[in-house]
Amino acid sequence: MTRVSPYALLVLANLLWGGNFVIGRAIAESLPPYTLSFLRWCTALLVFLPFAWPNVRKEWPIVRKHMPTVIFMALTGVAGFNTLLYIALHYTTSINASLVNSSTPIVICILSFFMLRERLNKNQTVGIILSLAGVLFILSKGSLATLFAFSFNIGDLLVIAALICWSIYSVLVKRYTGILPGYSTFLICIIIGIGILFPFFIYEAFITHVPITWSFGSLLTVLYTGIFASIVAFISWNSAVSQVGPGKAGIFLNLIPVFASVFAILFIDERLTWYQAAGGIFVVLGVYISTRITSPSGSGPLPLEQSAGANRS
Template sequence: MDFSLDNFTSFYLQRNSWQFSLYKKKILVIGFMGVITISLFNSVVYYALNYTQIINAVLVLAAIPAATIFLSSIMKIEKTNLFQILGLVLSIIGIGAIISNGEVERILSLSFNKGDLWMIVCVLSWSLYTTLLKKNKFKFSQFTLIQLMVSVGLLFLIPQYFYEQSIGLEVRYNKAFFLILFYVVMFPAIAAYYFWQKGIEIIGPNRSSMFIQLMPLFSAVMAIIIFDEKFELYHFAGAAFVVSGIYLSNKKIND
């Protein structure tokens, strides 16, 4: 019994020592990723939407695949092929069709403000996070990585919390707050980050980033289901372009 307990204790300490050495080697990268995602990206998105329209925000976020392809090429993480470029162009056309209701004039008449500039910060931070995930091959689980990123990210959110308190912004702890908190934690936070990291691990940053283009498509579908909006021809055309773009971007150059 004592022998088994000693063996278990020794194994536990060695295992945790090995894990700690892995964390120690990557702690600066993990900390940086936590800051640019949990602290920066999430905060800036919500802040930017106070000054810009959703249609503008979606348009700017559509630049994430292009920024990711650019960064991964500079950092020599993944080569870009012709299919990925064509897929990117097709998906952007599809997004434009969906959010403009098929009217080119609506896109041309858009005016941009400081909220849109803040959304560009989001594009750069998310693209950099995506490329760093592939560049640094972490040898621990996705959930461990998320936990470490969130831990660091939350530390940098504390000053923001006290600043909002100082200017009179207070949280109302009611039923709606806890329901929203549960949704945000379970889906946009844990689930979204886990599957995004897993996708990048499997197919790389360039191809993974193309799936960002599904956001306006899903938004349109949800609007049709929840708000009883009509399904128009431009929805179909836009969806066809987006799906075709994602399909092309996931083809290999030797297919």
């Protein structure tokens, strides 16, 4: 059986996550964020449990040994990222959220420096500056007055909190590749994530009585996010990151705003503004520069195959 390319897996994961941004925005008035996130992962658990449970029974001692790390992965990658994103999409557009989120590779580079002791090279430093400038341009809508007043959209700030969670999760995936078993760890993360989300779901559904509108669309949303944006996308991402490393995989996150923008324009009538386009160009350019790996002699970039291997551990 031919092995699927990790780069094809990265494209698939980001295609599905691009759709997640748009569907999260489209359903914002029908399904409140904690409810959507909780039901999403409950659906994912039901689908994934039969496939992963035999592995858990054999690999539980390994997972239990690293339980603090697994809990932190569940908090950041399962409960934190998605819930913060769904809350953010109540206040900002899916295009804006996906563009801000595209700075994730820069955050991954910074966290890899502190958590994995990976040194930042000149390209990464330049890329970080360009990407941060692009994010600030998007957040301020191209207005210096907004920038100096620091009166940013709360939704965009929540997206930043979400991408920090996702960056931590991605670095942990790379750090524990070969130590933690993939399927078993992911299943336990889902279970723990559901446990973290449960009290928030109860509070939202039964105490604050946030209205929920059930329809064919909301049902499809739960199924899409639970199966495709969770199981298929996460497994594809984790498999690819373990092969090429978080830094190299991170550049593919630039596909999320591309897919999200196309879907948003086609399906929910959003419009791409000039400041989003300008800021997005800076973000993408910064990420591109930061992920270019120069040859040992400094003569230029390595070929794709070599640069991918340089990130393996």
